[in-house]
Structure formats: C-alpha cells, structure tokens
Amino acid sequence: MARLHHWFWRPLSPLGLGIAALVVLIDQAHKAWMLYVYDIAARGIVTITSFFDLVLVWNRGISYGLFPQESALGRLGLILFAAGASLALAAWLARVDSRLTAVSIGLIIGGAIGNAIDRIFYGAVADFFSFHALGLQWYVFNIADMAIVAGVVGLLYDSLFGGHKKAGNPPNM
Incomplete structure (x- = not known):
C-alpha cells in the first residue's frame, strides 16, 4: 500500500484531482441548468451579443464534431477513450512537480470526464456557447x-x- 501511495499520491495529486472534480461539478451543473431550468432546447438561438449566442448543439463526435458516432458501439468507444485518457493523465499527475502542470492536467481530466458523462446519459455532448x-x-x-x-x-x-x-x-563531474 505504501508503494501505491508513493506512486499515485504525491503532493500535487490532490490539487489536480480537486480541480478535475470541480470542473466536472461546474460543467454538469451548468449543463443541467441549461437543459432543464433555462430550457435552451425550447428557446432555440438566444442572442447575447452581436458575436455570442447561446444555442443547444448535440455533439456526437470528438472535438469540433469530428468523427461523429451514431452507433452505441461508437459512443462506447469515445467513452472508453475518455476514461483511458483520464487514467493516463492521472498517472502523469502523480509524477508532476509543477503546480501549473497539476492544475492543467486536472482541467483536462475534468473536461474529459464531464463530456464522457454526457455521452453516457445523453448519447452525445451538450454544447451551448457559440461565438461568431x-x-x-x-x-x-x-x-x-x-x-x-x-x-x-x-x-x-x-x-x-x-x-x-x-x-x-x-x-x-
């Protein structure tokens, strides 16, 4: 157990994992609010400024909608990829000595998990912010x-x- 503690839980691990948890919490709370309280789906495009709108877009692919996955197997593949990437990043986090690196890795882990949760519950990622x-x-x-x-x-x-x-x-020498 002490060896696992030394390998996985280093001084900056709590910082990075705390940031990841905070990102997941904020992301999922915002998505729930936008979907169920604000009801963005019923509102369509909501113009905030001349260059920024709120809108609901379901992203079935990876970043920027690339490689859309309509099948359950494709969605499962994206979920497993996010889980694997998060585990690999957590292993990296256990080895870092920089606070900025720990925070950065935590941000990425939290974002990956937040979007994976959407894929699990909705089959796609809910996106809302549109700049133009x-x-x-x-x-x-x-x-x-x-x-x-x-x-x-x-x-x-x-x-x-x-x-x-x-x-x-x-x-x-």
Whole structure:
C-alpha cells in the first residue's frame, strides 16, 4: 500500500484531482441548468451579443464534431477513450512537480470526464456557447471544452516557460 501511495499520491495529486472534480461539478451543473431550468432546447438561438449566442448543439463526435458516432458501439468507444485518457493523465499527475502542470492536467481530466458523462446519459455532448464574427462561425462548445483547452494551454506554457531543465552541456563531474 505504501508503494501505491508513493506512486499515485504525491503532493500535487490532490490539487489536480480537486480541480478535475470541480470542473466536472461546474460543467454538469451548468449543463443541467441549461437543459432543464433555462430550457435552451425550447428557446432555440438566444442572442447575447452581436458575436455570442447561446444555442443547444448535440455533439456526437470528438472535438469540433469530428468523427461523429451514431452507433452505441461508437459512443462506447469515445467513452472508453475518455476514461483511458483520464487514467493516463492521472498517472502523469502523480509524477508532476509543477503546480501549473497539476492544475492543467486536472482541467483536462475534468473536461474529459464531464463530456464522457454526457455521452453516457445523453448519447452525445451538450454544447451551448457559440461565438461568431465577420461571417465566421466558431465551434459551439461547453465548459468542459473550455477546461480542456485551458489545460492544454497551461501545459504548453509550462513546457515552454516553466523553468524546466534546458538541454545543454552535461554537469561537470
């Protein structure tokens, strides 16, 4: 047990897993509110500004609606992929020493789980936020998607500017 504790539960693990849980909670609460309280399906497109609308779009594919899956087997594949990716990210989280990396991984795990929950209960991911300008339409997305993107940006920032050891000459012996 002590070996498992050392391997999986390191000082930054609670931070990353707490962020993941918070993202899932916020994402699922927002989706439930939009679907059952605000009833976005009955409202159609709700214009908020000249460049931002609320709308319900059911995404049956992966990011940006790519590779839509209409069959139960296809949906199961996407759910299993999200679960596998979340487990792999949790294993990575157990090895990180950077708070930014831990938060970023937590954001990605939470977003993946939030969207997987939608696939389990609805067969597709509920997306609501639509940005558009100058005749261009951005993809419709949700809070889980925003968390995933923020997590990826955090990982990129940390890998480029996080003060990791730089390649160069080996230390003198």
